[in-house]
Amino acid sequence: MSWIDWLSAVLVALGALFFIVGTVGLLRLPDLFSRLHALTKADNLGLGLIMLGVLPQVGGPLQGLKLLMIWLLVLLAGATGAHLIAKRALRGDGEDLFE
């Protein structure tokens, strides 16, 4: 294994660690807001690190760009989802169905 492969392995392992810690937090933390906090770290940092680890292994710049875009999409969706859940819990304003 070259040093690039080692770098990939370390980054992917770190990313997996974030996912494990995030999952433990989701299961063990006491209230919704701290669980949300644990979850978004796993999504953003965990996936980001895994993507950085996989990036040196892809076939070309176009594939790398696709990975980067997937990460950005998850960031966008994760942040918005967490915001909506927190807003609903805090103010009871869930942008819900009209009654």
Next chain:
Amino acid sequence: MIHDLWLLVFDLVLVGTLIALAVAALSSPEPRRAVMLFIAFGLWLSLVWARLRAPDVALAEAAIGAGLGGALMLAAARRQARETAEGQTVVAQRSSPLAIWGLAFGSLIAAGALLWVYYQTLHGEPGTARLADLALDRVPESGVSNPVTSVLLNYRAYDTLLELGVLMAALMGIWSLGRAPAPFQPAGPALTAMVAWVVPLLILTAGYMLWIGASAPGGAFQAGALLGAAGVILRLAGHPAAGLPGETAQRWLITLGIAVFAVIGLALMGAGLGFLTYPAGQAKWLILAVESAATLAIGATLAAAYVGGGRG
């Protein structure tokens, strides 16, 4: 050797989790929880398909099975919860023991048959000409280079036409069940900003999926599912019609897939070829026309199904 062992462990975890998720989804007493578990099951199943090197099926499972199927079932569970809360009693139906035993017996026979087929494929006498070899040999003549698309839109085009019919019939059933539930409130600034980014991106990606389907995993069903997802997001963000046009235009859109399919088929018959037997030189463009129409129709049908009812 060690590598093989790790792969085996990986596969066992993959399959074990899939079965556990299925059991959890089926045995959950609360509908919302069952749907959540079903969505997780669908995503996990798409991982299994990817591991089996069937990216086309993995994409379709993730987009339709987990994504849009999940959204539809969540909406149904929510509607049921509201109706129960409003005092409309939902009659719980208990299956009779006879039905359960019958089902168990049937599943056992099906499992036995599947095991036999599996055994035969591995150890049986190979026939003179395997269907897969015959089909793969003629992919270059089919007008597209992705074998999956060549089966779906050329060899087996008739099946795909009927699948579009099934989708349309399902929507007609939904429309005939009554009016759509009340729309969602207009989105706040954060959700509005996300929708403004994601919906155009989904439409763009649907176009990409449709085009790339000729040579790589993708195609009309995946592209249509992305369009449908754009509709679901718009509906959730407060657009009452999920971005769909007026009712007359909607009806045209929903029949478009079958119409283009049938017209091309009949025109080919008129030209002296069989129904949907594409002439060698023109296959690519005919398939692209059919797939474009099917993408629009599938997208509109899925979005309309999520809106969940006629206009009264």
